[in-house]
Amino acid sequence: MLPSNVLMAPLAGYTCYPFRILAYELGAGLCFTEMTSANGLKYADKATRRLLFTTEKEPVKAVQLLGGDPAVVTRMACSNLLKDFDIIDINMGCPVPNVFKSGEGSALMLDQRRASAIIRGCKKSGKIITVKCRTGIQKEHMFAAEFVRMCEDAGADMVTVHGRSRSMMYDGACCYEEIAQAKAAVSIPVIANGGIFSAEDADKMMERTGADGVMIARYALENPFIFSELTGKSTEKTVARILLEQMDLASACYDETFTSRYIQKLISYGMKGRKGTKRYKEQMYGCGSLEELKEIIVRIFPCDR
Ligand SMILES: Cc1cc2nc3c(=O)[nH]c(=O)nc-3n(C[C@H](O)[C@H](O)[C@H](O)COP(=O)(O)O)c2cc1C
Numbered sequence: 001m002l003p004s005n006v007l008m009a010p011l012a013g014y015t016c017y018p019f020r021i022l023a024y025e026l027g028a029g030l031c032f033t034e035m036t037s038a039n040g041l042k043y044a045d046k047a048t049r050r051l052l053f054t055t056e057k058e059p060v061k062a063v064q065l066l067g068g069d070p071a072v073v074t075r076m077a078c079s080n081l082l083k084d085f086d087i088i089d090i091n092m093g094c095p096v097p098n099v100f101k102s103g104e105g106s107a108l109m110l111d112q113r114r115a116s117a118i119i120r121g122c123k124k125s126g127k128i129i130t131v132k133c134r135t136g137i138q139k140e141h142m143f144a145a146e147f148v149r150m151c152e153d154a155g156a157d158m159v160t161v162h163g164r165s166r167s168m169m170y171d172g173a174c175c176y177e178e179i180a181q182a183k184a185a186v187s188i189p190v191i192a193n194g195g196i197f198s199a200e201d202a203d204k205m206m207e208r209t210g211a212d213g214v215m216i217a218r219y220a221l222e223n224p225f226i227f228s229e230l231t232g233k234s235t236e237k238t239v240a241r242i243l244l245e246q247m248d249l250a251s252a253c254y255d256e257t258f259t260s261r262y263i264q265k266l267i268s269y270g271m272k273g274r275k276g277t278k279r280y281k282e283q284m285y286g287c288g289s290l291e292e293l294k295e296i297i298v299r300i301f302p303c304d305r
Helices: 017-026 048-051 068-077 098-100 105-110 113-122 144-154 178-185 200-211 218-222 226-231 240-253 256-271 276-284 290-300
Strands: 007-008 035-037 064-067 087-094 128-138 158-165 190-193 213-216
Touching: 007 190, 017 190, 017 226, 064 068, 068 113, 068 226, 087 105, 087 113, 105 113, 105 128, 113 128, 113 144, 128 144, 128 178, 144 158, 144 178, 144 190, 158 178, 178 190, 178 200, 190 200, 190 240, 200 213, 213 226, 218 226, 218 256, 240 256, 240 290, 256 276, 256 290, 276 290
Parallel strands: 007 213, 035 064, 064 087, 087 128, 128 158, 158 190, 190 213
Antiparallel strands: none
16 A cells, blocks of 8 residues: 555656655655666666665665566566565656567557566566556557557556556647546556646546546656645645755765756756746856855745745
8 A cells, every 4th residue: 555646657767765754754655767768677777776766765666677688687587686675667658769669668569468478477576566567569550458458467466557558658638538548448457558748637637537546747847846845744844854855865865967957857847837937047057066066056046946
């Protein structure tokens, strides 16, 4: 049972450990690491260690794996490298051309036998196995219900459906009807994702799809308070405080280069829709140290929300 049914999406470049801690604090019921290549895991290099970094403070630990070879993904799912994680989510939705061409991410929607073998293999780890997929590959031919049924048959414990086809990438209206059909087709929980940019959008998603929960991606970067808005979990935090805390936490876990790039990206999202902030962009990207970045944060975001 999760603390809430408002989930934070896996987001490459963003859902590092500090962001997940923040999302949980604000009410998210489940957060995922960024997608982590099962092939890359065997190298266990600095980048991979960063992706897999977690501590006891993270309430539920969910890693997302990207891979197309059932044997490789199974080996990684069962390996000691993932010992800290309770949940393994399998990426079956990434639309990026290189990923797709390698038979990974959304390409698995076109090869359901392989997708099924990956799920069955991951189940051998004894962990909770979830899948994140899209509504299909082409907009003209969506098949989320059929795909989700295959996931359930293979043993998946939960599926998230991003209500867009691969051809739609990240744009266009979310296909509520496709998600609703997927939800109706199975008895495992189905989480609805795509195009939630306000609390009203989240309510609409729940109403139109009958899903068991929602997953928020880009909007949570812009407005992480959406988790407290939707769950009723109260917070005293301000944007500035969040950013300063994120900087401290990131500095404690990662090197300065990673930290400043991560914080710059968060500031950039935080500035969206705020009047008069454009002029700070240049200063922010020209910052020479974290101390300077701190000063800019305080200047851009006054102490109110
Ligand atoms: C910058 C970026 C990185 C993403 N990284 C991942 C990822 O690592 N794994 C994944 O399953 N989806 C990833 N996604 C897709 C999101 O999780 C989500 O499905 C998509 O953005 C739709 O949700 P939204 O409309 O609320 O943003 C990414 C999306 C963006 C924009």
